[in-house]
Amino acid sequence: MRYAVFTSSANGLILADKIRNNMSAVVDIYCHENMPPREDVQSYSRLSTLLKDIFNKYSGLIFIMATGIVVRTIAPLLESKLTDPAVVVMDEKGQNIISLLSGHVGGANDLTLKLARKLGGNPVITTATDINYLVAPDVVASKLGLYPVSKEGIQVLNSALLRGETVEYFVDEETPCSRSYITKLRKNGIAAHLYSKAELERVIKTTKGYKAIITKHSLPADESVLYLKPRKLVAGIGCRKGTSSVLIMKALTSACGAIGWGPERVDELASSVVKANEQGLLSVGKKLNKQVSFCENDALEKQIEAYGLQESSFVKQTIGVGNVSEAAAYCCVAHGVLALPKTKYEKVAVALVWEK
Template sequence: MARRVQLALGGQAALFVSSRHPVEGAQTFGRLRAAVQENFARYDALVFIMAAGIAVRSIAPHLVSKLQDPAVVVLDEQGRHVISLLSGHVGGANDLTRELAASLGAEPVITTATDVEGIVAPDALATALGLFPEPPEAIRTVNSALLRGEHLSYYVDPSCALRGFYREALVRRGIPVGEETKMQRDAGLQAIISPTFRENRPGRLFLRPMELRAGVGCRRGVSQDEILEALREASARIGMPLRAICSLSSTAFKRGERGLHEAAAALGIPLAFYENGQLQAVIRRYNLEESDFVRKTIGIGNVCEAAALAAGGGRMALGKTRFERVTVALVWQNKEQ
């Protein structure tokens, strides 16, 4: 899963770097605490290469909740250990820790109780499937019960547009799916995938489908089929079907591209275009990487990521990905944002 990642190096911070020392082209900051304050809510993940205690003191004033905080991962300066420090499940820090450790040949350090016990936690599963767990207090209740050996029943509400996909995804992971007729009668622990069902009670956790928004950049004259194929491949890269995409967006510079209009119509989803000023504000807010070539061509240096985020932010599911004549970025957005 692609993430907007901030990497902090000792007393400095740099974007998308993997070296202990600052490198050419990296964005640096004079003070670590100031850098964290500026960027804590801007990125999906922050990676610190330093003592864990320094990282803890730097992020402490900015913590909100496990449903909102970014993933925070800490590496020692020799690259021997990668520590999942914050937001292991919903933020994806545990998965990022495993990815970094595998790349570096390091030891992943994950202390989340369910992971240590080899239990599939519903909030971790939610992150993998583009679901948002609520209410927050139910996460701890359900995970604590799982650690005590209690059984958790999964249900998929028939009102889910991707009902078949969710059921198959659970079964592939070895998780039985209960019959919908028992959903309201079951008195045990429940995890319910539903966009609308809200009959809350102790031991019931809701997993809400988030909206998958696609930002698209394209060459002049690109066809509907090329755009749809790029979107299909992009969604497949995050393990989702094409029909999961709920909106398309691009720069107003591409408003006349017939292929974009036809692709949105074929999918039955809205298509939005944003002016350069709107996209530039998003680029600044999220510190998105810009292309000089794109800037010279249309006046801004990032189209697909900025357009995907322009509808209201969210969590990057797939960063800018190039296909033959199309670029795509995907963003998960909680419907309540």
């Protein structure tokens, strides 16, 4: 994951450092230009101007300032609960940590709880299902890399849960990793059924009750059904010349394991056009039956600039661009969220990006 922290005071900067030092994620810190400059902190003059450029480039935005300032600043940028990033607000002592926006799909509630544990603060969460200890389907979607369809269906099913009704979960057996979804649901205390597409169509038409269905297909619309569609997951891969398929597969397996999946969950592999003839990489793509996309340097450079990606001077001298794994993964989605930052293995670097 990749987060941004915003502050404008000395105490806020101390807290921002604490957040960065205690999070197992990439954390960029932005501080108002009235503070003394630091090499590891990016400065801004107007928060509203900064956010126009970076609002959707992070998994979550953490503001160390008054809630009113944040509300007024982000209001013009909001689009949908399905696409807006998680937004968390806290005071400069970290006493009260507020889940402000995208609590479920964006993961702001989970981020708030995590920050509260790290900082010893009080988590402030107001979503009805959470305070009633109910597992909402859109929270399940967020945890499992799924996209809820439709937005209206989220409210219908969550309201049903609050009335004490039950939501049944089904998994389409034709959806990749279908049995893994069953296992993950059960680990979250949710019983699920594995059905064929035809069986699901019959269930939708002939049975009553509320249903959450994990499927890659477009099935009949029904107000009592929420579809959970798998998000695209791209693995960006950089490797040394001549790296074997064994080492690449080992690195990819470890990287996917770090986010709770196997390499079969990946939808596409991506790298630099310089690696287009790497037999090890091509072999892994063939073994997994996944497309391998090779990106031109100018396309990689655009992603590096757009997402503010860190560059390696050695890699830049070698192939002409300083970031391959993260930039290549971002090239393959319309808009991406970093699932795993560039992670180095033996002769291989892997980054994972979810399509938002």
